[in-house]
Amino acid sequence: MHRTISDATAEAAADRPLPAVPRHADLVFRAGVRWELPRPGAVVTEVREAGAVRLGSGRLVVADPGHLDSEAEPFTVGVEPGEYPVEVAPARFADDPEHLRVAAARLVVTREPAVSWELAVVAGQDVADLGEDEFYGFGVDTGTACFVDADAAAALGAWLDDNHDTAYDGVFEAHAAPMRDPSTGHGLVAFTSGWGDGSYPTWIGRAADGGVTCFVVDTFVLHGATPRP
Template sequence: MPMSPRDYTWLFTPGSTFRYESGNTGVIHVADGGALDLPTGRVVACDPFVYLGSGDVEPFTVTVAPGRYRVEAAVATLARPDEPPAARPHRRVAAARLVIRDEPAVTWELALLPGQDPAELGDDEFFGYGVDAGTGCFYDAAAEEGFPEAQEDEGPLWDAFENSDWSEGPHLVRSPATGHTLAAFTSGWGDGSYPTWTGRSAEGEVTCFLTDFFVAPGPDEDTGGPV
């Protein structure tokens, strides 16, 4: 069976706590990333420093009505129980979501790109996007060429992270040349491959797109993950 979704309601509940096998702990807070413009309703998720403007990414097959939608991140503050609080808290983005409807998601499905078939996945496998620069994002497909200023270590995307001392985000970034926006954030422990899920309401309407960065185990799970 392909990977199953986790308890994302719990993960996006402020104050949710978890513990690693090492004894280190985490507490969740939800960080607001502002409202993202989706002029076409075709959603892209990727590592923006690597793929934005490359022509190598496609939007998900599931689309939504054009509009402006809230982005938020479940950020875990991690601590070692035998050490005093750090001067700069250790924070990691556990998951990020693009909220389409303020309704509970009762079912989850992998967000797919054209040609992807979940029936081809093996046990605990998933379709996801690769991260090579420690960041993820959401943007509308119309913004693929909408950031002409983003070249290597320049432009508004770089500035958003650099000016915040590379804080976790989410950062709502707007191109001064085109007005297109994207919402970017750090990606959990860093580079890797991460699934995006589509949440649906009891009526089958899309409630959100959610990328899981595998930082926080569920309330009934254990993990030996690093802290």
């Protein structure tokens, strides 16, 4: 159903501050781009494959893997059930090449270019309620985040609680890695969350035909950065 917006409503909307919008969401996933940061200096982004997530329900949850309990909520926008690759974009610091921070993580739905972006939300969240530079995000306090199917989240959360001492080893060593519960076969892909703990948004990319191309988590490593392709 199409809805016509009155002139008064449109004028009021134009005067209202806009919520945060992603900057350079595609460019982040182009290897070799140099970025100038306000501080601590220049970084160069890389692109790495991080495994794949099976979304049996087609409903995606992005969360701290240490908090995958029964209250983990999926986004209101879903995808067809299936297996989807995950990529991360680590930023390597020019003055300290051993220093890496994951600047973004992407669940790839299709390889179509994204021509528009929208904030991923869960039920009950309305972007119209957001002010300028505000966003709905997920909280992190383990220094990691993950992509996981809604139907597998609670069981994986319980498994991670029982195996906390070893489950995260591969994630911190490689900055991103799959995790799988061998007893159930449920899995997720986890990644280190930029500078660590905080709150981070997820953006949905859409193709020219409106279809979903990807979900991108921005960890704010490149906040205020200027690309120098």
